[in-house]
Amino acid sequence: MSDNKNFTLAVVPGDGIGPEVTAEALKVLDAVAAQHGVTFERTEYDLGAKRWHATGETLPDAELEEIRKHDAILLGAVGDPSVPSGVLERGLLLKLRFTLDHYVNLRPSKIYPSVGSPLANPGEVDFVVVREGTEGPYVGNGGALRVGTPAEIATEVSVNTAYGVERVVRDAFARAQARPRKKLTLVHKNNVLVHAGHLWKRTVDAVAAEFPEIAVDYLHVDAATIFLVTDPARFDVIVTDNLFGDIITDLAAAISGGIGLAASGNINPDRSAPSMFEPVHGSAPDIAGQQKADPTAAILSAALLCEHLGLTEAARAIEAAVEADIEERTGAARSTAEIGDAIAKRAAG
Amino acid sequence: MSDNKNFTLAVVPGDGIGPEVTAEALKVLDAVAAQHGVTFERTEYDLGAKRWHATGETLPDAELEEIRKHDAILLGAVGDPSVPSGVLERGLLLKLRFTLDHYVNLRPSKIYPSVGSPLANPGEVDFVVVREGTEGPYVGNGGALRVGTPAEIATEVSVNTAYGVERVVRDAFARAQARPRKKLTLVHKNNVLVHAGHLWKRTVDAVAAEFPEIAVDYLHVDAATIFLVTDPARFDVIVTDNLFGDIITDLAAAISGGIGLAASGNINPDRSAPSMFEPVHGSAPDIAGQQKADPTAAILSAALLCEHLGLTEAARAIEAAVEADIEERTGAARSTAEIGDAIAKRAAG
Ligand SMILES: CC(C)[C@H](C(=O)O)[C@@H](O)C(=O)O
């Protein structure tokens, strides 16, 4: 662990555009480090498609234990069409999230006035999705019988516990309490997934009693997608399960300036293991290595990293730099590094 | 069964705005019936919240067997806040869909030029979602232990079979084949839900070999929500599982003129039981009984019903009447019945 001045980062650039955007995020972190009297010492981990092709490994336990010793993890993107779907996602990304108990997957959405939205009238969008990160349909408790035959059966089990739901719901309420609008919306599908859905609903109702100032709301996930395009300004804090959170945060990113701006933190609020910060976007292999990727989402993820490490001023400096940069975007093409340079320069003040 | 001239309909008006919109759909059916030399004889079934409050029944088996004897089912909407979430959905709506083997849940999306979309530039949207209707996370194979205690665990099992996936995938390919653009997109999440997702993917790849003219595409459900707001015109036929289909069809409705226009058919393509037609929208209890609901989705569902019964001209007449009505909408408020009257008049020719 660090002495609160010198932080250690495990860096997983990953696949596709991952290395390019990660380089810019690190550039910006260095730019604010000097300013705020801290250092970020990093160790890079070569994990992802290339490693898997070379060795068959996704994330060996020994390496996971190395990674665990750091103060935080910065991840670029994981996944490549040359690797069977699921191998890297389950064996690397989800292994990190689950083993390091990242039960809060934090995904803020904000519309910057100068950035176009596909919505004609998006309104003032500024909400955060608190997505559960260690349960639900993501647990990998599925299986298949008689694969490849006409009698095949494949199952996927969503596992939800009072333990797991309560801790993320509490985190979401605390975040809502700290925000001016003090609103929390539970998104689930409790009219169909009655067992999991009722556990979520009962938990939110119970915790709500301890937060009398918070206005609580419930939406089925299908209805939530409607409001995300017809009235996204209505949302403040959304709490939801792992799969619904995956779906609605991509939609949230799309309506608020695109996936190029969407940051995320996989947070272990108990700090029993390092938290991990990554852009919501994928590895985009089609544009990889061409300096075409927008590193803003990775840079904003670095701001969430600073925030989590207690470097609030550094986080604000990065966010302000991004905001200023976005406001001056003209639509002229800039390379990944040019965007990173511009934001780093501003962030350094 | 009918003699192809005199059709029997089981009508389930249901809750909230269900009875109001169903009345208009029946009005329009009567308007085209005369014109096309057919009759629709109906039996109304009093099912839904009121019935449940009065008797505790959702859908008694004897009544289900009565309903089964009809040529088709017209359903309004089901669900009311006074009934615990899930009781009517599982006990009535899903019981009908599952018992009557409605394995194709057909949900077309089309943007009429004169109808506003929340998207700034939606483009020419005209696609259909073929949502699986009898498997996936909707099967009700979940459970809970130690409910209400800190040790509660709740599960939901998604069940997927080669039998169930193949039949809906074949149906989707056949629909794509009959459409000018000949495109099919599978939507799933096979990088996380690997067992179910790979069954779906392998099935689509296998059936694709029999349809060489169809261009086949795969999207993760999260990415699909992005394209539904940034480039919905790219879609032609989407095939997907029960839960993903639920989510993306509400989003599809929202971007293409709103849930007031979205029709659906719960189809049993083998005709071993009657198919069921219903608007995608819910019971909207807040505006129920006030003649404020838009009956267009219910009326377009009646067009799908005609199509399914082989009354292609009647279906086209209803669709043309709706389209003409929509084109002349000025934004001035009309009652549910006024909209129904206007469309019925046009449909009668
Ligand atoms: C890559 C994939 C496993 C991942 C997820 O589904 O969580 C991604 O979509 C995300 O949202 O971070």
Ligand SMILES: CC(C)[C@H](C(=O)O)[C@@H](O)C(=O)O
């Ligand atoms: C009411 C509910 C059970 C239903 C579903 O989830 O299928 C509805 O949302 C729909 O899309 O028809």
